[in-house]
Amino acid sequence: MTVPGPFSGLSWWTNMAMGVQVREFARKNAANVLSVANMVMGMSSILSSLNGHHHAACWLVLIGYLLDLADGAVARRLNACSALGAKLDEYADFTTFGIATALLLRTPNLLDNILCISYVLFVVVRICFFASEVPLVYHGLPCTYSSVILASASVLSEGNMAVLWVMTVATIPFMISHNSYPHDRVLESEAWKKVVYAGGVVMLFCSSFPPACVYYLLWSVSYMLFPTSLWNAEM
Known part of the structure; x- marks a missing residue:
């Protein structure tokens, strides 16, 4: 029979305190883990592009998109x-x-490489200079949606550069415009938007089937063209 020692109660309180600290650490960093996972998807996509795994590179960008939508929702x-x-x-x-995303536009052709570099610069401009001071509103199309459009189009066209040129030239003006776009709080809004997000997760299991990208393409284009009527945040 074990006889309780004088420090058994202290040990119990220590374990409880450690448990509280672990839970608090997990709470504070859950969203950060998702952001890091998004970054890992991006780096994996970069490596896939450099190694010629074009299909995988596109889908890794789309996974990063889902993670990006989730990290803000989790943090809030x-x-x-x-x-x-x-x-x-x-x-x-x-x-x-x-x-x-820019590396999806990269080929040995000089003009394609110029497009690749230009796209990165436009994303930098979008991130650095187009923040909105109005709550729940972006100025310009978030680069996440431009990336989804390009990644989806790239899979569907099997990397056809003519298609990607058209898509890139079409989306860049939206990115650097002063049009207002609602914060995409899909997981904190109406039930149908959560269903759309769940559909995106389901499409990941169909990644070997290129038409699955039609789902992401329609999702992102609808946000680009009908931001207020369809995607205005209603909390």
């Missing part, structure tokens, strides 16, 4: 918004929706 849900989280989100966006 857990009341864990922070300056660190905002910085991580920006770095992840630049990695996945800037560099990784």
Whole structure:
């Protein structure tokens, strides 16, 4: 029979305190983990592009898109918004929706490489200079949606550069415009928007079937063309 020692109660309180600290750490960093996961998807997409795995590179960008939608929702849900989280989100966006997406436009052709570099520069302009001071509103199309359009079009066209040129030239003016776009709080809004997000997750399991990208293409184009009538945030 074990006889309780004089420090058994202290040990119990220590374990309880450690448990509280672990839970608090997890609460504060859950969204940061999603941002880092988004960044990892972007870096993986970059490596896939450089190694000629075009299909995988596109789908990794789309996974990053779903993670990007989730990290803000998780941060707000857990009341864990922070300056660190905002910085991580920006770095992840630049990695996945800037560099990784631009590399989908890269070929040995000089003009295609100029387009690739130009796209990165436009994403930098979008991230740095087009923040809105109006709550729940973006100025210009978020680069996440431009990336989804390009990644989806790239899969559907099997990397046809004529198609990608048209899509890129069409989306860049939306990115650097002063049009207002609602914050895409899909997971914090009406039920049908959550169903749309769930559909995006389901499409990941159909990644070997190129028409699955039609789902993402329609989703992102609808946000680009009908931001207020369809996607205005209603909390």
